Amino acid sequence: MVMEIKSETILNIPGDYLEGGGQILRTAAALSCILRQPIHVFNIRTKRPNPGLKSQHLHTLKTLAQLFQAQTEGIELDSKEIFFSPRLKFIEKEKIKVDLQTAGSIGLFLQPLFLVGAFRIDFLSLEIKGGTCGLGAIPVDYYPAVVFPLLSPLGLEAKLEIIKRGYYPKGGGEVRVEIKKIDNPQAIIFTQQGKITQIQGISIASSNLSDRKVSQRQAREAERILKERYAVPAEIRIEYASTLSSGSEINLYCKTDSGCILWADSRGELKKSAEEVGREAAKKLIREIESGATVDMHLADNLIPWLSLLGGKIKTSEISLHTQTNIWICELFLGKVFNLQDNTISCPGASGNI
DSSP: OOOOOTTOOOEEEETTSTTOSHHHHHHHHHHHHHHTOOEEEESTTTTSSSOSOOHHHHHHHHHHHHHHTOEEEOOSTTOSEEEEEOOOSOEEEEEEEEEOOTTOBHHHHHHHHHHHHHHHEEEEEEEEEEBSOOTTSOOTTHIIIIIHHHHGGGTOEEEEEEEEOOBTTTBOEEEEEEEEOOSSOOOEEEOOOOOEEEEEEEEEEEGGGTTTTHHHHHHHHHHHHHHHHOSSOEEEEEEEEOOSSOOEEEEEEEEETTSOEEEEEEEOOTTOOHHHHHHHHHHHHHHHHHTTOSBOHHHHHHHHHHHHHHOEEEEBSOOOHHHHHHHHHHHHHHOSOOEEETTEEEEOOOGGGO
């Protein structure tokens, strides 16, 4: 499989390095569009039980290809090798509807779309169907609760509306998203955690679990754990949702007087009590706070591509494998730009390239 791209050098990316999963594809494809760098990704997910491209990855790549009129090869189910070369540099306005089918993660799908929307599209409107949360994936609530408030002072204008929630295996969730291009981008600087001013959250369960008070039990246990540690009371909203498949989740976040927002979440699983779900989320949040982090471990890996372009400095609770992977991918495009000292990550940024 060979795609000819005249007068351009293709960046070769091993898809089985470090995290070795969809993260490589999402970040690489987004940076390819932003920096107009053709890419060749090979050995895609070859260390996973079901290697190659899956439906989730296909939808992401096809959407980006549609937006930027990319030349592509290998964008098909189970493919272990792709070529991707965007043709457009800027897009004025675009509205797209995407159905990820079943419970494909909307949160993960949005990762590269927010990047390209912020840097290469004047206005992007999305209607997306799929899963609104899932194990190992970003819940959609993460964006309006954490990402948007933190990035809006830096120039990002975005909003997300949850129309319907969707859980594994049937999915059926739906969100609407709007993203405006950053006009005057600013560096991302979060170096001091500060003092906690608020602890908030939302405990959600499918409507068929209301008789067992699953949402209340998750919230009550999380509140109990957090009350033992902090003087600031936790305000956790209760929600029941009509969903195609049963599920539950609890999302917690705390705000500080320095502008930081730290997040932790937990998902309901078979044979996992509502109390366990609430307790797990609360303990995760405590670990984030006690680490002295300015961004949680999951936000750190999400912010790496933004840091590579805007520059800045953050401190996280842990340099996760996903964070390491995103640093590696960004440096394939931009060269050695990141500096790591303990759990502090800094980068001068590559705004001259955007």
